[in-house]
Amino acid sequence: MSRSITGAVAKWSDGPRRRAAMAVASLTAAAVGLSVLAGGTASAGAAAGGGAGPVVTRAALDPALVAGRGASVGFAEQEAENAATNGTVIGPGRTAYTLPAEASGRRAVSLTPGQYVEFTLPAAADAITVRYSIPDAPGGGGITAPLDVTVNGKNRTTATLTSQYSWLYNQYPFSNDPNAGLLHPDYWVTECGCVPAATTPAPEFATPFRPNHFYDEQRLSLGRKYRAGDKVRLTVPAGSKASATTIDLLDSQLVGAPHVAVVAANVLAFGADPSGRRDSADAIDRAIAFAQRTHLKVYIPPGTYQVNRHIVVDDVTIEGAGSWYTIIKGHEVTLSTPAWGHPRPEVGGGSVHTGVGFYGKDAAAGGSSNVHLSGFAVEGDVRDRVDTDQVNGIGGALSNSTIDGLYVHHTKVGMWFDGPMTNLRITNNVITDQIADGLNFHTGVTHSLVSNTFVRNSGDDGLAMWSEKTGNAGNTFDHNTVQTPVLANGIAIYGGTDNTVSDNLIADPIREGSAIQVGSRFGSEAFTGHLWITDNTTVRAGTYELNWNIGLGAIWFFALEKNIDADIRVTGDHFLDNTYNAIMLVSDWPVKDLYSITNVHFKDIRVDGTGTSVVSGRAAGSSSFENVDARNVGAVGVNNCGSFHFTPAGSEFALTDLGGNDGGGTTGPWLAPWELPNTITCDDRPAVVAPPAPSAW
The missing domain is CATH 2.160.20 (Pectate Lyase C-like)
Incomplete structure (x- = not known):
């Protein structure tokens, strides 16, 4: 949630989710650090070339400690600090605005060009997700950098990592510019004694000010099924623009065959482009309209479909081939005039951008009902936080509806619902790397x-x-x-x-x-x-x-x-x-x-x-x-x-x-x-x- 404050006494805003600080009187003005918990760097736990067996965790814990709790997922989580590496383990550390604090389990592995981290597959897998961080560009906006992926020393694939969706700075609502001064000098500013000196260098409020949101993740198909015991090595190649590549964890999984719906309104028949070169929003709209008239489902087969606006859904079932196969991907688009509706215009401003998303109708217009979305990914393009923007993966009002098996990535909010609405069932989804x-x-x-x-x-x-x-x-x-x-x-x-x-x-x-x-x-x-x-x-x-x-x-x-x-x-x-x-x-x-x-x-x-x-x-x-x-x-x-x-x-x-x-x-x-x-x-x-x-x- 979000809030604004002016001065040392809280003045709570009625604006949409504005975040700044809280002020509470204390018995002493002495600041306290977390040095006893912060840790530093250490040599990797597994020796270079070591053959340690796989350590599978849940939230960096022994799974036995959380049995029966949390989501049952189709992937196995392996922390980089438990894998074989010739890199450097960073952490443990819990001090905000630092790389260890934002890592799962508060530790990760830092690699320089030529270094690697190697995971032993705990079960058969044909796909991986890598959670990582690479540096920002000096002026903000992110860089790209390669990461070589091999299995058993063969079948090299080079993934392209990016920091375009990470590295925010400054106070709420944050900035992508590491050189920006205080965004709101009138807001209460957290006592700098509470913030790591490395992220608030002298003089006070010098730039870059309070970097955060360091990590991103990338999914990668391995191209074939590998067995338990096979070794997935992630290597930073020589010449990488990233001075350091931080690997937090690897998720590995066996992705099932793509779902096929034969009796359905297939979006390809209405002009959708699975290559992603042409915008497919209108074609998906036509498929929805046809499905509503004929009481069919809409099917989106494997492919990447470019969609740069909201797909408005009501009384329709939309099925993809699975979130690894059907990708709905869009660019964030700046609107020439703000779009009024939601969020509330009375608190200042409408949505100044649009982007990919599946939305029920506005509750003020009656909302939507009987909507069923399943088996696809929504890949957004949101790189900064604008609270008035409607650039969420799923939104609007959806009653008597279901959302199942989606992967929602790089949107502002994965799923945001404005009622009144009732009886929505959201199950078996993965939502990652959101701005809010x-x-x-x-x-x-x-x-x-x-x-x-x-x-x-x-x-x-x-x-x-x-x-x-x-x-x-x-x-x-x-x-x-x-x-x-x-x-x-x-x-x-x-x-x-x-x-x-x-x-x-x-x-x-x-x-x-x-x-x-x-x-x-x-x-x-x-x-x-x-x-x-x-x-x-x-x-x-x-x-x-x-x-x-x-x-x-x-x-x-x-x-x-x-x-x-x-x-x-x-x-x-x-x-x-x-x-x-x-x-x-x-x-x-x-x-x-x-x-x-x-x-x-x-x-x-x-x-x-x-x-x-x-x-x-x-x-x-x-x-x-x-x-x-x-x-x-x-x-x-x-x-x-x-x-x-x-x-x-x-x-x-x-x-x-x-x-x-x-x-x-x-x-x-x-x-x-x-x-x-x-x-x-x-x-x-x-x-x-x-x-x-x-x-x-």
């Missing part, structure tokens, strides 16, 4: 589901329900994986009624957010009814909030605009390797005496490792705890500041012990009797003790 959110249920989305969807490298919240003006109700985010959101949260719920977040895996949030947020903010409607947050796993979350200059929780509740007092139950969740806290309940300083957080219940929770505390309380209110087990706690189990009045009666935040709360760290049981019911134990910035790697409970 991965997916957002925005305003009046009801009884809808996102399941088994994989989101990586979103530029804002990975998955969000945003109940702005009209509440979302009865929705579920279930069995999804969100990795490395560069900004904001893995999963965020802003207001709404009777929603569920269950069995998800969220890893490696970077800054201005954490793994899961429950927030009363951004003009959202109040939380009512219930909110179930059940059986999720987070890892390497609980980030350092640069604007507040404190550590967050892996899950954090934020009362900014209203009380949070619905029935909220956090049950069966696992919070692993938390940089700071596992749980935080917080209100912003200017409203700390206006809003509180109550009726939150934690039960059957496991906390394995915190840099500081299990619970950080920085608001008025209360919560209950039952069977919350913790180990490897870096500081005191409960850091209870309440609303900072330090009254003789104790903290304004009360913790209720319902029993079974075991374990802790160096200070003894984490929920010790002397901390109940509301003893003040406030240390604004406790020392960080880096936790050990998670292990079986």
Whole structure:
């Protein structure tokens, strides 16, 4: 989500998702770094030419630690730092604006020309996805650089990597220009003591200012099926323009045969060009119109189809041959006049660009229904963030519809829905390398589901329900994986009624957010009814909030605009390797005496490792705890500041012990009797003790 601030006290914008900083008074002005967690460079774990067996992970974890949680995907993830290489392992590090922090597992391998990283296939595969970073051009805009790919030393293919879709700079809404000065000098600017010196060189605000969003990914067909044990080597050839090529991970998979629909409106019959040389948007429109008249499906066979605008869909089924075979790819197009409609013109400006996307009709025009999209990729061309732009992969209002098996890449938001709308089922998708959110249920989305969807490298919240003006109700985010959101949260719920977040895996949030947020903010409607947050796993979350200059929780509740007092139950969740806290309940300083957080219940929770505390309380209110087990706690189990009045009666935040709360760290049981019911134990910035790697409970 996004916000604007002028001065040191937050002034929250009513504009569309403007992001800048938060200002919270603190007990001390001393800045705290993450040097104990930042790491440096090290020699590669596997020796050059080594024959180490394949290490398959999920979110850089042993899969046994997350069994049954997250998306079930068709690829095997292998981290570069676990492969054979003659390059240099960078990290681990969690400091924002650095390459290790944005890497999966907070480590990667840096290669110079002539160096390689070699992966051993853990299963049969005929396709790979490489997540990488290469430098920007000196003046911005990106470069291209080659990467040689061989299997068993043969069949060399040269992939062309690009940094044209990465490397943003400066404050929100960011810039592609590394030489730009402050975009908004009137905005609150994060204390520079919180930002790595390497990315904020003297003098203050010198360029390049706060580079981020370093990584991109590329899919590559290997041309044939290879066996488990075969070796895929990625080598930076001599003469590469990239001074360093950073390889984060490799996903390998066996892609099935292309889907064929015989009885369908085949877009080729209506003039579509599978070579991508001619624009196929009008031909796809004609196929849709014919399919609607004849009650047929639309089929898009293998090929790359150029589409540079929205395809408006209603009462139609569109099937591709599979996301590796059917590619809908477009250029971002600058409009001569802004396109009004959505986003809302009353908050300033319409869409100034258009681009490839499949959109339901605007909700104000009745929306669309009975739309079924499956089996294709949407490849966008979005390189900067313009919040008024409608350049999302999927958008509009879609009721009684399904979206299945898509790959959405390089759009602004992978999928953004403006209600009112109901009964949308989103399953089995991959959304990567977005400029903003991965997916957002925005305003009046009801009884809808996102399941088994994989989101990586979103530029804002990975998955969000945003109940702005009209509440979302009865929705579920279930069995999804969100990795490395560069900004904001893995999963965020802003207001709404009777929603569920269950069995998800969220890893490696970077800054201005954490793994899961429950927030009363951004003009959202109040939380009512219930909110179930059940059986999720987070890892390497609980980030350092640069604007507040404190550590967050892996899950954090934020009362900014209203009380949070619905029935909220956090049950069966696992919070692993938390940089700071596992749980935080917080209100912003200017409203700390206006809003509180109550009726939150934690039960059957496991906390394995915190840099500081299990619970950080920085608001008025209360919560209950039952069977919350913790180990490897870096500081005191409960850091209870309440609303900072330090009254003789104790903290304004009360913790209720319902029993079974075991374990802790160096200070003894984490929920010790002397901390109940509301003893003040406030240390604004406790020392960080880096936790050990998670292990079986």
